[in-house]
Amino acid sequence: DAKTTQPPSMDCAEGRAANLPCNHSTISGNEYVYWYRQIHSQGPQYIIHGLKNNETNEMASLIITEDRKSSTLILPHATLRDTAVYYCIVRTRSSNTGKLIFGQGTTLQVKP
Amino acid sequence: DTGVSQNPRHKITKRGQNVTFRCDPISEHNRLYWYRQTLGQGPEFLTYFQNEAQLEKSRLLSDRFSAERPKGSFSTLEIQRTEQGDSAMYLCASSLEALMNTEAFFGQGTRLTVV
Numbered sequence: 001d002a003k004t005t006q007p008p009s010m011d012c013a014e015g016r017a018a019n020l021p022c023n024h025s026t027i028s029g030n031e032y033v034y035w036y037r038q039i040h041s042q043g044p045q046y047i048i049h050g051l052k053n054n055e056t057n058e059m060a061s062l063i064i065t066e067d068r069k070s071s072t073l074i075l076p077h078a079t080l081r082d083t084a085v086y087y088c089i090v091r092t093r094s095s096n097t098g099k100l101i102f103g104q105g106t107t108l109q110v111k112p
Numbered sequence: 113d114t115g116v117s118q119n120p121r122h123k124i125t126k127r128g129q130n131v132t133f134r135c136d137p138i139s140e141h142n143r144l145y146w147y148r149q150t151l152g153q154g155p156e157f158l159t160y161f162q163n164e165a166q167l168e169k170s171r172l173l174s175d176r177f178s179a180e181r182p183k184g185s186f187s188t189l190e191i192q193r194t195e196q197g198d199s200a201m202y203l204c205a206s207s208l209e210a211l212m213n214t215e216a217f218f219g220q221g222t223r224l225t226v227v
Binding site: 034041042043044045046049085087097098099100101102103104105 | 145
């Protein structure tokens with residue numbers, strides 16, 4: 001599975017959009033981009049995933065560049081409850097194990 | 113609540129003691145995973161089960177660690193002769209493996225402190 005690179009930390013004002021970048025320059029054609037987040041003292045929570053098209057759900061939007069070497073997770077109106085560590089993970093959907101390889105993620109601090 | 117349940121949430125034990133954690137996955141999920149997370153790091157994969165079969169173990173899983181999933185339902189993770197380096201959050205996740213893997217759902221974790 002491809003490795004990802006994320007900034008260690010970011011700040012965002014409450015009510016503004018939070019844009020979290022992820023680089024995955026070695027991604028292969030059958031690998032998806034997954035985002036999870038982990039609020040303090042809780043288990044990771046699935047947010048969204050995508051292959052090459054932009055995706056949106058009730059939590060966030062995922063924008064993947066045309067060459068698929070990077071992506072951005074967008075929280076459109078960040079709240080204090082969105083303060084968490086955000087993990088970008090790249091893996092195939094058909095991997096034998098389904099295990100997730102976490103990096104250190106981006107710590108997002110939403111400020112009032 | 114039909115999410116992944118882990119017990120206990122917290123465990124403090126003396127070095128050298130044995131500890132056992134339990135994970136109850138989402139009922140229809142056939143895959144179950146154990147991860148370990150130390151402070152400031154992302155979760156690290158330990159092992160996974162498909163139904164009752166343990167199909168992969170990480171090199172992180174030393175001989176003092178053993179995991180079981182009898183009858184393909186709940187799972188236990190036992191650590192024998194605990195060491196201070198075992199202090200961590202132990203996370204359980206489950207997913208439904210069909211033609212394609214679905215997203216994994218995590219429990220709240222068990223925080224182990226070895227003193």
